Amino acid sequence: MGLFDFLFKKKKKNQTNEVIFTNDFQEETTAAALTEELPVAPIIPEEKPVISSEEGDRFDREILEAFKRFHSDPGLDIDIHMEDEKGNRLSPHHAYENLFKEWLNIQSKWDRMSLLYQFWDSSQFEKLEPWQVIERFVKDRYPKKALLYFEKNMSDRRNFTKEELVSLSKLHRVLLDNTTAREYIETAYRNHPDDDSVKVEYATVLHIVGNHSEKELSHQLFHEVSDKKIQQNHTESAFDCFRFSEGYMDSSIFAMLYLMNAEADNEAWDSIADEYYYCPVFRYEHAVQLSQTENPLRALAKLTSLSQEFPWFRTALESTIGTIKSLRKQLNNPDFMEKELQEFQTSLKNS
Numbered sequence: 001m002g003l004f005d006f007l008f009k010k011k012k013k014n015q016t017n018e019v020i021f022t023n024d025f026q027e028e029t030t031a032a033a034l035t036e037e038l039p040v041a042p043i044i045p046e047e048k049p050v051i052s053s054e055e056g057d058r059f060d061r062e063i064l065e066a067f068k069r070f071h072s073d074p075g076l077d078i079d080i081h082m083e084d085e086k087g088n089r090l091s092p093h094h095a096y097e098n099l100f101k102e103w104l105n106i107q108s109k110w111d112r113m114s115l116l117y118q119f120w121d122s123s124q125f126e127k128l129e130p131w132q133v134i135e136r137f138v139k140d141r142y143p144k145k146a147l148l149y150f151e152k153n154m155s156d157r158r159n160f161t162k163e164e165l166v167s168l169s170k171l172h173r174v175l176l177d178n179t180t181a182r183e184y185i186e187t188a189y190r191n192h193p194d195d196d197s198v199k200v201e202y203a204t205v206l207h208i209v210g211n212h213s214e215k216e217l218s219h220q221l222f223h224e225v226s227d228k229k230i231q232q233n234h235t236e237s238a239f240d241c242f243r244f245s246e247g248y249m250d251s252s253i254f255a256m257l258y259l260m261n262a263e264a265d266n267e268a269w270d271s272i273a274d275e276y277y278y279c280p281v282f283r284y285e286h287a288v289q290l291s292q293t294e295n296p297l298r299a300l301a302k303l304t305s306l307s308q309e310f311p312w313f314r315t316a317l318e319s320t321i322g323t324i325k326s327l328r329k330q331l332n333n334p335d336f337m338e339k340e341l342q343e344f345q346t347s348l349k350n351s
Contacts, residue, residue, distance in 0.1 A: 056093040066116035134167040252279035311347040
């Protein structure tokens with residue numbers, strides 16, 4: 001059994017977090033009644049697009065998933081309880097029609113998740129622990145906001161919980177400040193050497209910045225956690241071990257290494273990419289994979305969005321600029337993506 005052929009135990013929590021919402025159906029009904037009394041010309045109702053039950057079900061699943069991700073707790077057992085003015089229970093896509101419509105127009109999984117994160121901000125943000133706030137911003141691709149939150153609310157503290165140290169290490173990895181990331185996670189490992197989440201993050205950082213012997217320690221630590229998982233319940237695929245679920249191994253770097261070592265196809269890369277869209281290094285290597293498998297336009301699309309969202313990532317900027325120039329020659333179009341090229345060249349100068 002190989003390094004990544006480990007298993008996960010699916011646990012059920014007894015506690016249920018029931019989230020109850022009230023809707024403005026009565027206000028909407030009253031407003032409609034008043035409008036009907038006015039002497040206005042008849043309005044032909046706009047034909048609504050047909051929405052499949054599959055789309056509605058997917059929205060209902062993703063809004064619950066967003067709640068769990070927002071709290072950084074894949075084991076949360078929640079029930080979103082919504083009712084109309086008559087007390088009839090409503091599914092989320094019926095209760096939040098405008099949100100659902102906006103969600104329908106978003107193709108990217110993480111752009112949809114970002115929309116749902118913003119939805120949960122209004123009722124859940126103040127309930128988050130500091131480490132959860134850091135994770136919320138980092139996973140939503142706003143590490144600069146996470147850093148500002150830290151500077152405002154946490155920088156004067158001398159001691160941090162293990163969850164805070166792990167989240168701060170992830171934050172600085174995304175900012176490509178691996179030296180600071182190592183400082184935080186080494187503190188966590190000294191104080192909590194047996195914690196699995198600490199081990200995984202420490203292994204991740206050591207693999208990035210460690211010398212040869214430290215990389216060996218990195219793989220040893222990762223083995224220790226994965227071996228523990230082997231003795232637990234069955235999982236259908238090794239890829240599942242890196243997906244958001246109870247006991248998952250939250251390491252974009254080891255997920256990336258597994259895909260490379262397994263010579264995974266584009267479909268496998270795409271499936272894991274949804275999990276680590278927040279990690280610039282993973283996204284860069286995904287673009288490289290697409291380029292190597294003769295998908296230059298998809299690779300360029302990945303590089304373009306990566307360079308726009310992480311303008312401090314010089315390697316991505318240089319690759320994006322080089323790819324645009326190369327495609328200009330291939331397409332015999334000297335003006336291809338001129339606006340974007342200027343944008344990335346400016347970002348490179350400022351990085």
